[in-house]
Amino acid sequence: MENFGYHTPTSVADAAKLLDANEDAKLMSGGMTLLPTLKQRLAAPSDLIDLAKVPDIKGVCRDGDEVVIGAMTTHAEVHENALVRELIPGLASLAGQIGDPAVRHRGTIGGSCANADPAADYPAGTVGLGATFVTNKRKIAADDFFVSLFETALEPGEIVVGVRFPIPVWSHYQKLRHPASGYAVVGVFVAQTKAGVRVAVTGAGPSAFRMSAMEEALAKNFSVKAIEGITVDADDLNNDIHASAAYRAHVVTVLAKRAVAAR
């Protein structure tokens, strides 16, 4: 690890100022991904801007028809939060399936989404629920947020402040854990929302995507049978030593069916 400046701003505005002032600075939330990359010398930012002391961007509240989760809320907090459990149990369950207890108590929803690991769980939950990312500059629909492998719509200097989740009628997450890392080889989030059925997939492709064919079929007939034959083209999927693209394509359908069956 190389030397770096360390800052603990106490407001989002101050964090943004620090970010603007230091071109090679990096935001840090739980450090679960960032710190290992520094230790492995894969990155050497000039400054770390730790969001730990920023109030107001941590915790869960309800705002009308939405549940709002602050960017610095840990996976464990989301998993255990009474409001999330009551209103979006599918999301509480997703958060509880991330990593291990240590990771869940440090890792945050903001850091996880900003990092946009293709195998992370939250992308499926945010896209699957039609959530909206709130940054210090604007609002970004989850559908537009995850651009590609480790790439989001965030611009330099932009900070995720929170995520707004419309309260669904019902939702469920199914995950096949990676044998080594525990991340999602494939994760499928199915939700019945007020705006219709959504099916979002993580792990299988370069970033989370929706299965519109399944969404349409389920909108007409919400049953396992309705999506039985609907598959995703393996050509567009990840292929690695742990899971072939063909296997991933198959698993997408299996997990989607299991999610629907859980209704």
Added chain:
Amino acid sequence: MGQFGIGQPVRRKEDVRLLTGKGLYTDDVNFDGQVWAAFVRSPQAHAKILSIETSAAKSAPGVVAVFTGSDLKADGVGTLITDVEFKDLAGKDMFRPKRDFMTIDRVRFVGEMVAVVLAETQAQAKSAAELVMVDYDALPPVGSTAFAASPDSPVIWEEHGSNVGVHWENRPEAEIEVQMAKAKTRVIIDIVNNRVVPNPMEPRCAVAKWEDGELTIYAPTQGGRRIQQGLAKTVMNLPADKVRVISADVGGGFGIRGKLYPELGVVSWATRKIGRPVKWRGDRSETFVSDYHGRDQINHAELGLDANGRVVALKVWTIVNCGAYFAENGPRLPINGGGRIIPGVYDIENFYFSVKPVLSNTVPTDTYRGAGRPEANFLMERLMDAAADATGLARDEIRRRNVIKQDQMPYRTQMGMLIDSGDFIGNMDMAMKAADWTGFEARRAESAKRGKLRGIGLSNFVEPSGGRPTEEMRIAISPDGKATVYAGTHSHGQGHETVWAQLLNSFLGIPFENVTLVQGDTKIMPKESAGTFGSRSSWMGGVGLQRSAKRIVEKGTKIAANLMQAEPEKVSFDAGVFRAGTSSVTLAEVAKASYEPKNLPDGVEPGLDESYFLKRDPEEFNYPNGTHVIEVEVDPDLGKIEMLNYIAVDDCGKVLNPFIVHGQVYGGVAQGIGQAMTEMTVYDDEGQLVTGSFMDYGMPRAHHLSMIDALFNEVPCKTNDLGVKGAGEAGACGAPGAFVSAVCDALKDFGIRHIDMPMTPDRVWNTIQKAKAAKKA
């Protein structure tokens, strides 16, 4: 026996110390004025080194020195030890490539060291290491085991002209083919025993100091004596007593930590060179590319059976991937380590086996929990399952017909090993009963209702234990009656602080809490100490203690007789008290008296301090054995396996502490299941280790395993006074075979009879798809 004696489930003494951070691991050691070492490691699998440019690194902040392999060579540093010699049937010697402590003109695996940077801080050393510019001229790499042995493969050692170190055979194949020809049924299998990365919890570390003409080095080892000798001879050019190796607390050994690694040599040489202490703290990434790996065999085997399902002959061909160099024991494992016990618990008279140790552009392989025996047992159990299929006999029945029966003991194997005892039928009965084998079909039907495929599997094993044939143990009793054990064995997780205290409690009546263990320091350990590996400590250390204790009693008897004014022949000893008639003195009183010359009879030296150098025939082992049964459920849509139940029946002879042996069984089983289910080591075509971190390398986690029921079928060993057999490696021997058998049982309706390890979801699912397609065609 009392509460703390032999056989009692005494809780581990050392745990409070270790779990509350009071252990002394190598990384806890720092010397004033120390510099930090960082190694420059090759990113290339196979290349010529054209030049190494160190000037930028040398002028980086904090850098004290940068050295390359040439610097060591110029100082007369020798090469690493390959402690094996084999000849082919024609008498031609095995090729033994020389490995420099730091390579000079060629790299042969990713991670091989090419330079060391010494700096004031670790961060400075690591930063400067990135400035060392090595000009490589890439050569084609050889990563896979099968490829290394093929004539089309590039050759890593031109001077040998082949990657095959030797073609070793136990006898001409034709001799056994004569017998094989008589078989009614012949079964053939081709299997892979996957390479694993051992990963002890503690990454490697070393702190070395040169002072007053003596080297002191702290490092996690399994008993430093051999490392001391190696360093003294090949690196320092000193008498061994001028080198002191200390391994206080060590976070796991598993066989691979008993070796003289090149990093130890470089750090030792460097501290003398620069005149300052040198510390190196390896990280997990370095563990992956520099600790020796385990397993990595390809086996082709043929079993011939008569009309009754009795084996008439066995032939095995093994290729073992030893990596870029032959490590200390590399080629030994498939031959003496495990190969000769391939027939296992079965009565097999005609046995041919051939081994080709091959060199490749991968990390060298060496001993890893079981060291050749898990590979051997796995192979034999896969053959037995195949034989069951071919003959139509049940999997347990084919085994029952072939196991060595108790009335055949002691049993001389075809390879000349003498199995003294074991109840192989009893093991199977006990395990199958505990697993409710007969009730299995009902459970299978219940799973099927939930869309799951249930399977049950069993495996037998026997694993010769004992390691090196000598060990020395010493007991010193202080004037206050407390005892110190100076052990040649080395506990790095096994719990010797507890078990040795139990033994002294039993032998000498010394209170459990009054026994202290001193180990892991070559200056203090008994001279002839060897260490802990090969499941040897209860035997070599335990019996060594028993004999030392006997000497304590013998000497104590003389002193006690003097104190009690009795004839020594009239003095008896029991539970810490010497008696003669109505008089008695305690061992503590005798100990106290022993330090006062006035109490000593003529010719008796002061003190109560005895040791015993235990020596056995190098070809004599003990034979831990057992039967393990696993039940699994396969989710056929995902290819995912869930372990439901595990029964381990182990005969490790007399159990000294069941609580501790259970721990050994659990750990070994977890490692065996890891190999079978999750641990996949992948080198790509460029020779890069793709699975070089825990993000890609599947270490088994608690949630991968079911509960393990560890049972004992205790048959005391007949060849040692304590009746003990090894226990440390049994789990790793039993688990893979039982696991694969269970999964194949679950998938039998698809016609699947074998899947190579590790059985990852992707691999299982793909195998099912292929089987389905084949059925259709």
